[in-house]
């Protein structure tokens with residue numbers, strides 16, 4: 425519902441219990457899911473968050489960009505921890521992140537970038553749109569000679585570009601060798617996931633579609649150009665999987681009880697003071713993928729309301745409420761005020777307009793530190809916190825169903 429890092433992994437892991445298929449539909453290894461499963465904590469980037477359910481089918485759908493090295497590394501790590509990855513399906517039409525994408529991401533970032541994760545995401549999606557220089561998972565099914573020839577042809581084109589931009593030429597023959605080796609390892613998982621998923625739906629199976637990043641990082645609807653290169657909003661789940669819009673019957677939005685963002689771009693409720701630092705430390709707000717400190721600020725309901733509109737959100741999971749425990753006062757942004765003093769509750773499409781917006785806050789008396797573990801329902805929560813939750817629901821006109829106060833699955837209260 426915000427700029428990513430809402431700790432969706434935990435909610436997906438929880439919801440995965442009730443589903444048969446768990447599907448990633450956008451982004452690549454720019455994402456970072458920290459999942460606590462039993463005693464172990466996993467930091468995953470590419471595979472769906474439902475990987476810890478061996479019996480369920482995990483799908484990397486066509487909208488994802490796949491770095492083969494990351495995929496193989498994560499498969500190894502998960503299998504080494506004792507979880508079978510037998511039931512993984514990788515779409516035939518997903519695009520691959522190649523070494524030149526990573527190099528070009530770095531070069532573009534050097535010349536006035538947007539603070540990407542430097543995982544090659546933008547260049548890989550650019551090649552998807554460009555077509556002739558793209559490599560897809562389907563190419564991994566080619567015979568070795570054809571695959572090698574394709575990699576060498578594209579690699580030479582990319583080396584010309586990299587050279588012209590002052591970068592170091594890549595060893596294309598080595599990349600071809602690596603891709604051939606990766607193809608052998610990944611091939612068993614590659615399948616037509618559009619038919620797999622629609623077939624599952626036809627049989628009445630339950631499918632969970634897991635978005636990566638956040639609504640405000642959506643390439644069409646986010647704070648462009650400070651966005652990622654894919655469509656993570658609910659519509660993107662359709663193009664990213666081949667599941668039709670009419671098959672989607674529930675949208676769960678995950679929002680943090682405050683706001684964070686990594687990378688550059690306007691952020692109206694940002695706290696650049698000691699309080700922002702306190703939230704960062706207490707909330708452990710450092711990137712899973714890059715380790716960068718996340719920028720922190722108050723909950724911005726203009727942002728969440730906008731995200732809810734784009735996604736058609738039916739219910740909310742509000743996360744990391746414990747980070748706000750014991751605060752004397754807390755604030756929630758309910759509207760923006762433009763330079764001319766005019767108020768709006770609409771999120772502006774243009775970041776120059778957004779940069780001029782001043783948040784209009786509603787202040788709340790904070791709730792005391794209390795023992796979350798003893799709270800099993802909304803009525804067990806401090807009354808200030810209950811009021812806070814009711815206010816958020818009323819402002820958004822969306823029920824809050826889950827309240828989360830820690831990384832473990834058990835640290836969740838189903839309040840509705």
Ligand code: IMP
Pocket residue numbers: 427428429454455456538539540541542543544545546636637638641650651652653686687688
């Ligand atoms: P890219 O996706 O690496 O191209 O980065 C573009 C922007 O999206 C940067 O501001 C990144 O910090 C941000 N971004 C990408 N993935 C994530 C994520 O999973 N969580 C939060 N921010 C992300």
